[in-house]
Amino acid sequence: MFYTDGKLQYKVRVDAPNPLFAKMLQQAVGGVEGEIRVCMQYMFQAWGARGPKKYRDMLLNTGTEEMAHIEMLATAVALNLEGAAPAIKEGVSATNPMMQAMLGGMSPRSYLSAGMAAMPVYSDGVPFDMSHIYASGNLAGDMYANVAAEATGRTLATRLYNLTDDPGMKDMLSFMIARDTMHQQQWLAVIEELGGPLALPIPDSFPQGQEHQDQSYVFLTTTIQGGPPAPEGRWSSGPSIDGKGEFRIEPARPHGEEPVLSSPPPESFAQQSQIDGGPGKSPLLGTKQPEQAAGGEIIDKVKDTLS
Numbered sequence: 001m002f003y004t005d006g007k008l009q010y011k012v013r014v015d016a017p018n019p020l021f022a023k024m025l026q027q028a029v030g031g032v033e034g035e036i037r038v039c040m041q042y043m044f045q046a047w048g049a050r051g052p053k054k055y056r057d058m059l060l061n062t063g064t065e066e067m068a069h070i071e072m073l074a075t076a077v078a079l080n081l082e083g084a085a086p087a088i089k090e091g092v093s094a095t096n097p098m099m100q101a102m103l104g105g106m107s108p109r110s111y112l113s114a115g116m117a118a119m120p121v122y123s124d125g126v127p128f129d130m131s132h133i134y135a136s137g138n139l140a141g142d143m144y145a146n147v148a149a150e151a152t153g154r155t156l157a158t159r160l161y162n163l164t165d166d167p168g169m170k171d172m173l174s175f176m177i178a179r180d181t182m183h184q185q186q187w188l189a190v191i192e193e194l195g196g197p198l199a200l201p202i203p204d205s206f207p208q209g210q211e212h213q214d215q216s217y218v219f220l221t222t223t224i225q226g227g228p229p230a231p232e233g234r235w236s237s238g239p240s241i242d243g244k245g246e247f248r249i250e251p252a253r254p255h256g257e258e259p260v261l262s263s264p265p266p267e268s269f270a271q272q273s274q275i276d277g278g279p280g281k282s283p284l285l286g287t288k289q290p291e292q293a294a295g296g297e298i299i300d301k302v303k304d305t306l307s
C-alpha cells in the first residue's frame, strides 16, 4: 500500500525558468542514472525479497523515497518550462511563448505531447528502459548494483548542480546529492552486515570447490608480447579481497581449441559450397542423439530443481 500527503519531500523553487535546464533534468528523471531507475530497482528488489524481513522493509522505504525524488524533479521540470525568457527578441516567433521555449532548448515533445510537463524519458527524449532494473534475488549482488546506481546518480546530480546558477535549483539538487550520499552508505552498510568481503564471492552459497579454483584469483593480461607492460595494482598481487586466495598475474593463453561448427544442414539454405566444403559433423559435438541432447535433459533438470 502506498500513501501520499500531497507535499514534496523538499522544496522545489525555480528562480529563473530555463527550458534547456528542464531538458537536462530529464536525465535525472528517466536516465539510467536517474530516479525512475532507482525507484523501480528498489521496489522490485523489495517485492521479491526473501529472507530477513528487515531488508524488504528497508528497500520499500527507500523505493518510496525515490518516488518522492521523481516527484520533485518532475515539478522542477514543469516549473522550468513555465514563463521562460524569450530566446530571441525579434522575429516571426517572438510572440509565441511555446516557440520561444523550443528555441530556448525545450524539447518539442514537452509541449506537443505533455503540455509543458516532465515525461518518463531521458534528456534525449527516449523513454526509460526498464531493462536497467537489477533485482536478482541475491541480496549482496543487488546491494552492489544499488551502490553503482547511487554513485552514478550522485555524479549526474553534481553535474546538474554545476550546470545551473539558479539558487532554487541548486538548493534542491544539494538536498538530492545528500540523499544519494546516505543511500550509498546505506547499501554499503547492508553489505557490511552480510559479512563485507567475507560474503564474497557472490553468491557465497555455491561451493567454491566446484569452480576452476586455479582461475579464481589470477589477473590475466592480454597484452601482447613486446607490447606495453601488464597493468599491475592491487588486483595482481597480495591476498585476494575475500581472503581466500592470493592474487597473481599471468599471460592469458587459450585453454580451448579452435571452434569448429558442423556443416550447414540443407534446410538452412546456405550456399552449396558451404554445405560441401564443411567438416561434416563438428568434432566438438558429443555422441548423444539429438533427441537426448535437444532440451530433454535440460528441461528435466529444470523440473527437478524447481520441484
Ligand SMILES: [Fe+2]
Binding pocket: 035, 038, 065, 066, 069, 176, 179, 180
Ligand atoms: Fe533519489
